[in-house]
Amino acid sequence: MQRYFVPAQQMKADVVHITGDDAHHLTRVMRAKPGDEVIAANGADREVLVRIREIEKEAVVADIVEERPLSGESPVTVWIAQSLPKGDKMETVIQKGTEVGAARFLPFLSERTVVQYDARKEAKRLDRWRKIAKEAAEQAHRSRIPEVEAPLSWKELLALAGQADLALLCYEKEEGRSFKEWLRAQFAPPAGPAQTVLVVIGPEGGFTEREAEEAQAAGCRTVSLGSRILRTETAALVALTCIMYETGEMGG
Incomplete structure (x- = not known):
């Protein structure tokens, strides 16, 4: 229908x-x-x-x-923070991320962001992103339209990290705890699921070591998504899908 x-x-x-x-x-x-x-x-x-x-x-x-009754919404609120990628990749992240179940998209600028930010053009692009989120939410039979924020600076994004119950920064140089391990530790009984999870994805060139340190200082956990290097738009969708699986949204 x-x-x-x-x-x-x-x-x-x-x-x-x-x-x-x-x-x-x-x-x-x-x-x-x-x-x-x-x-x-x-x-x-x-x-x-x-x-x-x-x-x-x-x-x-x-x-x-x-x-x-409201339907199609996950009990876990997932925010996808995506460093602005080249071309129309942000549209892909918003469209597919909405279908999978993201609740909020936070585009941001980081040191290795290639896209040249133009505030005049961004207003039109933001309108398009929000339209994409609306149409994807309708297609996916969701009850809510995800929020799509205007691009943030790196400092503005880090200031939001403390608002999440769990903040994970996907970092290709992380050799310790994996994304899966952090999720399973967070959602395993008796702790129960976090209400809000922030996932931070870097640009095509990845995060700098300084950014990783600043993120950790702001409360983010640096995590690995595995041994293979993923494209920035792929990383966002893989991370989101993992969360949905571990919280039982996909039979996990």
């Missing part, structure tokens, strides 16, 4: 108004007609089954049939 996210103000006690691109998709692409049912969610705390009552020129009016 098709799913659409609508602003909370468009979801009343007994009726929902679907507008904009979603209304166009529903009427022109899906060829919906009065009587058809779809799911609408406000992206935060409400999900409803609705039946289309009327199709207007720029909106679809639908009556709420029933309230639905």
Whole structure:
């Protein structure tokens, strides 16, 4: 069944108004007609089954049939901090990461970030990233749209590390405890799962030793994702999938 996210103000006690691109998709692409049912969610705390009552020129009016329990969300909140990669790789991280279950994306700039940051262009790119997250959340039948933040500086990112219950920095030079070992130690009984896990992924050239030390000082644990060097966009998705598996989201 098709799913659409609508602003909370468009979801009343007994009726929902679907507008904009979603209304166009529903009427022109899906060829919906009065009587058809779809799911609408406000992206935060409400999900409803609705039946289309009327199709207007720029909106679809639908009556709420029933309230639905929130679905498709992990009990563990995972933040993916991704050093800005080249090209459209950030779009891949956001799209696939949303499908797997990430709750928040934190792009950031680090010493070896290759991308030239332009604040004027970033505003448009941020809008695109958020649209990608919305569409991916709809496709994955999630109840919430992940947050996508504007790019942070390295210091701003480290300041957020203390807000997570567990912060892991993926570092190719780490020879001690692996990503798996940290996860299993964190989620094993009787400790129970952490509420929020921050995963920090470096740029194409990796982190510098100074950055690894600064991250540790800020409370991050440096971890290895294995003996092979992964592309930056691959590392983010592998780490996220490992968390979902270890917390039972994928049968772990």
